[in-house]
Amino acid sequence: MNARKIPDIIIGRLPVYLRALQHMAEIGLKTTSSQELGENVGISAAQIRKDISQFGEFGKQGTGYSIEYLIDKLREILKVDRYWDVVVVGAGDMGHALVNYQGFSDRGFHIVAIFDNDKAKVGQNISKFNVEDTDTMIDRIKELGVKIAMLTVPAAAAQVVADQLVQAGVRAILNYAPISLNVPNNVKVQYIDPSTHLQRMTYYL
Amino acid sequence: MNARKIPDIIIGRLPVYLRALQHMAEIGLKTTSSQELGENVGISAAQIRKDISQFGEFGKQGTGYSIEYLIDKLREILKVDRYWDVVVVGAGDMGHALVNYQGFSDRGFHIVAIFDNDKAKVGQNISKFNVEDTDTMIDRIKELGVKIAMLTVPAAAAQVVADQLVQAGVRAILNYAPISLNVPNNVKVQYIDPSTHLQRMTYYL
Incomplete structure (x- = not known):
């Protein structure tokens, strides 16, 4: 990997390529082309070749990409x-749904703890976890050394909790609360808000 | 509104502006500037002015935007x-979480039915809904005239269900299954896949 700055929009497409390639590997495919991969993810073959070439020479003219090799490189x-x-x-x-979600472990992620500020929920079991108190969250996250959090609290509480997460050393937040967060420049935020995604489509209806 | 083709990337930012403006209105603000709105959503003031000007002249030099007027226009x-x-x-x-989610009604959406193919789930109550059988889904969606669906089935089933939804007249799918869907050109798909969003951030860690 080189030190050139890769545009964020390209970085955003790589997980989509990786997901499609992992799916191809699961169904037994060994090689693919930018054309085939493009049809799979709804992105032009030219764009895919350009994106992947940012990171080096992964494909061979005429024979396409080795799926396993490209998966390794993207990972x-x-x-x-x-x-x-x-x-x-x-x-x-949403917290329940995420804790029970099966799609993290083969994509590089392990949930290690779940927190809530509701004393009625603290101590309850969700899957193999005991819900922990947000009062002890900062120390606990520091102790665990966790850098990534998924935030599923109500919008009114989201900024306060985000500040605590940043204080605890978290540097990437996946925010399910329908509100934009203010965080320092060295902290990344991604948003999952179903209404925003739906509104992006109604424009076209 | 004019008939010029607005780039999809701009359309994608409008729901984020709308959400921030609705939040400002809720806390009692009457006017805002592209500067303030930009700080709120993490987008430059220049970009916001450029995006909004695609649709007409909404702001006044020096006095900024009327929040209520801009909300009305964006909606x-x-x-x-x-x-x-x-x-x-x-x-x-995830289906449960969506049916119970409180953030749709003030953003333009009403859930009207939930379906599953598992006969053990069909007939069960989730909130005010009875889970309906996917066997009757196509007719039911046609009868209701619904154009938007949220898809929370396993990845292996997602394409088959998407095909049925398209057949039923659905033209916008919010896909929670971690797989890319093939749909006709006149159908829009948005993806919500937490692992993809997380992987987009780990690059920077």
Whole structure:
């Protein structure tokens, strides 16, 4: 990998390529082309070749890409050739759904704890976890050394909790609360808000 | 609104502006500037002015934007100045979380039905809904005239269900299954996949 700055929009497409390639590998395919991969993810073959070439020469003219090799390279680039510990904050419906979700372990993530500020929920079991108190969250995250959090608290509480997460050393937040967060420049935030995604489509209806 | 083709990337930012403006209105603000809105959503003031000017002249030099007026205009542009009926397919954890989610009604959406193919789940209550059988889904969606669906089935089932939704007249799918869908050009798909969002951030850690 080189030190050139890769545009964020390209970084954003790599996990989508990786997911499609992992799916191809699961169904037994060995090689693919930018054309085939493009049809799979709805992105032009030219764009895919351009994106992947940012990181080196992975394909061979005429024979295409080795799926296994490209998976390895993308996992290395995205740093998911290892496991990342993740905490969930908010033990409501969405927190439950995330803790029970089966799609993290083969994509590089392990949930290690779930927190809530509701004393009625603290101590309850969700899957193999005991819900922990947000009062002890900062120390606990520092102790665990966790850098990634998923935030499923109500919008009104989200900024306060985000500040605590940053204080605890978290540097990547997946925010399910329908509100934009203010965080320092060295902290990344991604947003999952179903209404925003739906509104992006109604424009076209 | 004019008939010029607005780039999809701009359309994608409008729901984020709308959400921030609605939040400002809730806390009692009357006017805002592109600077303030930009700080709120993490987008430059220049970009915001450029995006909004695509649709006409909404702000006044020096006095900024009327929040209420801009909310009305954005809701009109995004066609959420009305309610859209939405169905949920898949009555697992995520389906439950969506049916119970409080953040749809003030953003233009009403869930009207939830479906599952598991006969053990069909007939069960989730909130005010009875889980309906996917066997009757196509006719039911046609009868209801629903154009929007949220898909929370396992990846292996997602394409088959998406095909059925398209056949039933659905033209916008919010896909929670971690797989890319193939749909006709006149159908929009948005993806919500937490692992993909997390992988987009680990690159920077």
